[in-house]
Amino acid sequence: MRVDVVSIFPDYLAPLRLSLVGKAIETGLIDLAVHDLRDWTHDRHRTVDDTPYGGGAGMVMRPEPWGEALDDLVPAGTDARLLIMTPSGRPFDQRLAAELAAEPRVIIACGRYEGIDARVAEHAATRMRVDEVSIGDYVLNGGEAAALVIIEAFARLIPGVIGNPESLAEESHSADHDQLLEYPVYTKPAAWRGLEVPEVLLSGHHGRITAWRHERAVELTRRRRPELLPDAERTDELEVRPAV
Numbered sequence: 728m729r730v731d732v733v734s735i736f737p738d739y740l741a742p743l744r745l746s747l748v749g750k751a752i753e754t755g756l757i758d759l760a761v762h763d764l765r766d767w768t769h770d771r772h773r774t775v776d777d778t779p780y781g782g783g784a785g786m787v788m789r790p791e792p793w794g795e796a797l798d799d800l801v802p803a804g805t806d807a808r809l810l811i812m813t814p815s816g817r818p819f820d821q822r823l824a825a826e827l828a829a830e831p832r833v834i835i836a837c838g839r840y841e842g843i844d845a846r847v848a849e850h851a852a853t854r855m856r857v858d859e860v861s862i863g864d865y866v867l868n869g870g871e872a873a874a875l876v877i878i879e880a881f882a883r884l885i886p887g888v889i890g891n892p893e894s895l896a897e898e899s900h901s902a903d904h905d906q907l908l909e910y911p912v913y914t915k916p917a918a919w920r921g922l923e924v925p926e927v928l929l930s931g932h933h934g935r936i937t938a939w940r941h942e943r944a945v946e947l948t949r950r951r952r953p954e955l956l957p958d959a960e961r962t963d964e965l966e967v968r969p970a971v
């Protein structure tokens with residue numbers, strides 16, 4: 728998979744060269760290129776922003792550099808998917824991560840200031856698939872942090888990136904796990920600061936362990952994310968439980 732990221736702060740994406748994503752890049756599973764948007768400006772000050780039509784605070788990112796960048800990165804006839812990071816975008820989730828993991832090419836536009844001129848997305852959509860995406864209901868200063876999150880989320884789903892693909896099966900929000908949150912995990916020592924590992928996990932009885940883990944996943948999901956449960960599994964009464 729080829730991933731292109733365009734930003735006025737390309738160094739912000741340096742962490743992608745670390746850990747599992749970095750190894751996937753080294754081994755060629757992912758071909759990552761990070762570009763400085765200012766490389767597509769032509770004035771002495773390498774200007775990427777201007778005042779907003781209609782007035783208002785802040786500056787808006789000019790369409791010309793973005794248009795030229797996308798012309799260069801996505802030649803006519805290329806099958807590519809453009810992600811534009813924005814707090815007003817569709818919520819990013821595991822389903823979209825799985826879709827992106829199967830794409831041959833993904834280009835990620837990281838805006839700054841008050842955002843990117845709306846005509847960039849409109850024009851790009853005439854020749855490629857465009858998704859305006861948000862990683863959550865809070866406001867960041869730009870799209871770079873969101874790009875790091877999204878790239879890690881889909882890169883780890885690419886076959887070969889994670890050593891043991893079985894570990895993907897039981898994760899929170901994975902389709903294989905009925906959209907339940909992940910059960911609590913433990914390791915040695917069996918007793919730590921007076922806290923014991925649940926006995927069932929030391930029993931070696933795999934059937935009981937599987938059942939206990941599912942119960943904990945349902946209980947956790949019901950308490951923290953009831954909207955993820957199928958209607959039949961939701962409880963109406965208020966559960967008074969420790970806020971753990």
Ligand SMILES: CN1CCCC[C@@H]1Cn1ccc2ccc(-c3n[nH]c(N)c3C#N)cc21
Pocket residue numbers: 812813814816837838839840841842843860861862863864865866867868869870871873
């Ligand atoms: C603050 N400033 C004026 C209000 C509008 C946003 C702007 C900053 N900003 C500019 C480009 C840009 C892209 C993504 C995000 C972003 N925020 N929260 C998310 N979940 C995001 C995503 N994904 C913020 C961005």
